[in-house]
Amino acid sequence: MKRIIKKFRIDKRIRVGYGSAFFILLISYLITLYINKQVLEQSRLIEHTNQVIHKLEDFLSLMKDADLGFRGFVINKDKSFLSPYYESKMKSGPLFYDLLTQIINSKTQRDLMQQAKKLMDKKYDLIQNAVDKFIASNYQLTDSMLYFEREGKANMESLAAIIKTMQDSERNLLAQRNTDLVSRSSLLNTVVIVSLIVALLLFVFGFITYVTENRGRRLADRRAEEYRYELEERIKQLDKVNKELLEMRRMEKFASTGRIARTIAHEVRNPLTNINLSVDQLRSETDAGEENRNVFYDMITRNSQRINMLITELLDSTKFIELKAEEVSVNDLLEDALQLAEDRLKLNDIKIVKRYSEDICNISVDKEKIKIAFLNIIVNAVEAMEPGKGVLTISTHEQNNKCMVDIEDNGCGMDSETLNKLFEPYYSNKTKGTGLGLTNTENIILSHKGEINVESEPGKGTRFIITFDFAR
Known part of the structure; x- marks a missing residue:
């Protein structure tokens, strides 16, 4: 608990204490309102169940009144005694539909009520037929009257049994709802008591915090001093590590520069050797014929152009180039690049899988240079795959409002060292490669x-991910 307290500033802890108390009381009030609403709803349901039970009793009483009126009519032979029967018959319909509305949520109760209605209608028909027979027989009891009496009694017993079943079901529901009401009331009391206890504890916490304010501040100052000392030590360590990282970067840069210098020296030395040999030959053969001199002149010119081309390629691969941007479909650019590499693809029997997004927007690029960039990646992919077994998958899609191009092969893949040096000038694993193709590709992108990223694992192929902005 003390550790938790020390994490807060003193004045903040006080605010937290009183604020938490207020917040908990507010939550308690909202929960209380909610439970009160539930209690009121449960009370309403209990009242509704009681009403259903009473109305079922009234429904059965109507039948008894009809039966009683008929008996009075038979005994006194006076039609005025049939008034309860007619009143019962008149009230039975509205009462039935009222009950049906009250028990609308219970299919079992509705089915029982429908059975009760049939029995009620049958009872009224029996009484009416008995009245008609009694009057027709000049108010004399006959065998048919006894039949109506037996049928009416059986009908009444069946109706009473159904009403009792329905009342028992409603009483069970009433008991359950009373139990729910009691449990919700208990929960309400528990919530109120617990919230008051917690709020009181938080008030006490705030008061104790306020009393111990000065001691807490001194502890905080001492801890701040310790943290400051630790921070200074960390800064010294980070500074040392940073110097080591800078030294490593310088070493890597030096190694990369040395590799480039060795490659350039090798590439330039060969044509220079040819030039020097030609010049020496010209000097030693001053009397050589015109044809021989032209051969040496051509050799000097060709190798000088080779040196100039090497220097131009190096400059082009490391400087930002001028662009002639125009809106164009990235799918069309990929198709053009595949057309340029068609001979290589057919020669190596490479399978092409295209997954172009048909509704992707245009991009604003220098289409000739982007075709060169795509072509360089496709050529590298072809050279990395085994002829006859290679699969080149090219897809386009939109992601985060960017145009995404994926070029994936199932070739030999690359290790982490090769990946780190992939775009460095003159770095190449190929026997005849200059190491400037992917450097130039990165420069174009x-x-x-745009962005260009590479994912690769040895033996699992390589995936180039190129990102462009959509044309505005």
């Missing part, structure tokens, strides 16, 4: 303010 970055010049368009």
Whole structure:
């Protein structure tokens, strides 16, 4: 508990104490309102159940009144005694539909009520037939009257049994609702008591915090001093690590620069050697014929152009280039790049899988340069796959309001070291590669303010992910 207290500033802890107390009282009030609503609803349901029970009793009483009126008519031979029968018959319909509305949520009760209605109608028919027979026989009791008496009694017993079943069901429901009412009332009392206890504890917490304010501040100052000392030590450690990282980066840069220098020296030395040999030959053969001199001149010119091309390629791969942007479909650009690589694809029997998004928006790019970038990636993918077994998958889609291009092969893949150096100038694992193709590709993508990322594992293929902004 003390550790938790120390995590807060003193004045903040006081606010937390009193604020929490107020918040808990507010929650308690809302819960109380909710439970009160439930209690009122439960009370309403209990009242409703009581009404149903009483109306079922009234329903049965109507039958008894009809039967009583008929008996008075038979005994006194006076039609005025049939008034209870007619009143019962008149009231039975509205009472039946009222009850049916009250028990609308219970299919079992509705079915029983329908049975009771049939028995009621049958009872009224029996009484009416008995009245008609009694009058027709000049108010004399006959065998048919006895038959009506037996049928009426059996009908009444069946009706009473159904009404009792319905009342028992409603009484069971009433008992359950009374139990729910008691439990909700108990819950309401528990919530109120618990919330008051918690609020009281929080008030006490705030008061104790206020009393111990000065001691808490001194402890906080001392802890702040300890943290400051630890922070200074951490800063020193981070500074040391940062220097080591800078040193590692310098070493990596030095190694990369050395590799580039060695590659350039190797590439330039060969044509320079040819030039020097040609010049020496010209000097030693001053009397050589015109044809021989032209051969040496051509050799000097060709190798000079080779050196100039190497330098141009290096400059083009490391500088941002001028763009002639136009709106174009990225799907069309990929199709053009595949057309340029068609001979390589057919020669190596590479299977092409296209997953283009048909409704993807256009991009604003220099389409010739982007085709070169796509072509470089496709050519690298073809060279990484085994002829006859290669599968090149190209897909386009939209993600985070960006145009995404995925170019994936199932070739030999790359290790982490190769991935880290993949875009460095003159870095290549190919025997005849210059190491400038992917460098130039990255330069083209970055010049368009795009992104290029590579995912690869040895033996599992390589995936290039290129991202462009949509044309505005």
